[in-house]
Amino acid sequence: xxxxxxxxxxxxxxxxxxxxxxxxxxxxxxxxxxxxxxxxxxxxxxxxxxxxxxxxxxxxxxxxxxxxxxxxxxxxxxxxxxxxxxxxxxxxxxxxxxxxxxxxxxxxxxxxxx
Amino acid sequence: xxxxxxxxxxxxxxxxxxxxxxxxxxxxxxxxxxxxxxxxxxxxxxxxxxxxxxxxxxxxxxxxxxxxxxxxxxxxxxxxxxxxxxxxxxxxxxxxxxxxxxxxxxxxxxxxxx
Numbered sequence: 001x002x003x004x005x006x007x008x009x010x011x012x013x014x015x016x017x018x019x020x021x022x023x024x025x026x027x028x029x030x031x032x033x034x035x036x037x038x039x040x041x042x043x044x045x046x047x048x049x050x051x052x053x054x055x056x057x058x059x060x061x062x063x064x065x066x067x068x069x070x071x072x073x074x075x076x077x078x079x080x081x082x083x084x085x086x087x088x089x090x091x092x093x094x095x096x097x098x099x100x101x102x103x104x105x106x107x108x109x110x111x112x113x114x
Numbered sequence: 115x116x117x118x119x120x121x122x123x124x125x126x127x128x129x130x131x132x133x134x135x136x137x138x139x140x141x142x143x144x145x146x147x148x149x150x151x152x153x154x155x156x157x158x159x160x161x162x163x164x165x166x167x168x169x170x171x172x173x174x175x176x177x178x179x180x181x182x183x184x185x186x187x188x189x190x191x192x193x194x195x196x197x198x199x200x201x202x203x204x205x206x207x208x209x210x211x212x213x214x215x216x217x218x219x220x221x222x223x224x225x226x227x228x
Contacts, residue, residue, distance in 0.1 A: 034216070043205060044157070044219040089157060093217075100145060100169055100212040104157040 002027045006090050006105035013080055013112050021075040021108045023064075023090035031094035033057075033066055033073040034102070038087045047075075047088070080112045116140045120206050120220035127196055127227055135191045135223045137206030146189045147207040147217065148181065150174070157205070163189065164212070196227045 007022040025031065035047040035057070048057030053068035062077045073090060090105040119138040127133050139146050148160040161171040163181055180192045189208075193200055203224050207217040 032215075036219075043221040044207075046216050046218070049216060091157075093212075095212050100162045100164070101147065101159040101172075102149075102207075102217055103159065104149075106156040 002031065002092060002094050002103050004090050004092055004103055004105035006088075006108050008106075008108070009087075010109040010111055013110070015082055015112055015114055016079045017112075019075070019077040019080045019084075019110065021088055021090075021110070023073045023075065023105060025071050025073065025090075025092050027071075027092060027094045029094045031092040033064070034091040034093070035062070035064055035073070035075050036089040036091060036104075038089065038107070040086070044089065080110070082112045082114050085110055085112045116218075118206055118208055118218050118220035120204075120223050122223060123221065124224045125226070127225070129198060129227055130195050133193050133196055133225065135193075135204050135206075135225070137189045137191070137220055138187050139189055139206065139208030140218055141187070143208035143210050143218075145169075145209045145212055145217075146181075146183070147209075148191045149205045149207065149219075150202040151205065151222075152202045160191070160204075193225075196225075198227050201225060201227045 003026045032051045034049045036044045037047045048059040050057040050066035056065045064075045087107045087109045089107045091102045093102045121136045146163040151157045161175045162169045178194045203222045205222045206220045209215045209217045
C-alpha cells in the first residue's frame with residue numbers, strides 16, 4: 001500500500017541555518033506530493049506541492065523536488081527563521097490507486113533558536 | 115480567502131455520550147474528508163465523502179462513526195458513543211477534485227473524552 005516516511009524529529013537549528021527534512025514515499029501509481037505545516041495550536045496549512053516527477057514546489061523560501069527515481073520529496077530551506085518553528089508533514093495522494101485520501105507522514109517538529 | 119470552518123474549536127464530553135463535530139467546507143468543493151490526530155501522533159485518515167456518499171473509510175471509522183451532509187453547506191462527523199481513545203484533534207478538509215488537488219484543512223476540533 002501507499003505510505004510516507006519522514007525523518008524523526010525534533011530538529012533543532014539556529015536561525016539562518018540550512019534545513020532539510022527528508023521524506024520518502026511508496027505508491028502504486030503516480031502520486032501528487034505535498035508538504036503541510038502545523039504551527040502551534042493551529043490546523044494544517046499547505047506549504048507546497050508537486051504533481052509530477054521533477055516538479056519543484058516552492059513557497060515562503062521552502063522548496064521540495066519530486067524525485068521519482070529515489071521516491072523522495074525532501075523539504076529544504078536555505079535560511080530558517082524562528083517563525084518557521086512548527087511541525088511539518090509530508091503527504092501524498094494517489095488517485096491512480098483508486099483512493100482519494102491523503103496519506104501523511106508522522107510529522108517532523110522543527111525548532112529554530114534565535 | 116475561502117476557508118474551511120470547524121465548530122466547536124474544543125469539546126469536552128463524557129465517555130459514552132454522542133458528539134457531533136461540524137464543518138463548513140469551501141463552497142465550490144466537492145470532496146470532503148475527516149482526519150484525526152491523536153496528541154503528538156500522525157494525522158490519520160478517517161473517511162472521504164463525495165456525491166452524498168462515503169467514497170472511502172479507514173478501519174478506524176467503525177460503526178460508532180457516521181458522516182452526513184445535512185444541507186448544502188455543512189458536513190458533520192458523529193461519534194455515537196465516545197470512548198476515551200477518541201480524544202484527539204479532528205480535522206475536516208475539502209478539495210475541488212480528488213487526489214492531485216490540494217486539500218484545504220480546517221483549524222480542527224479538539225475533542226476531549228473524560
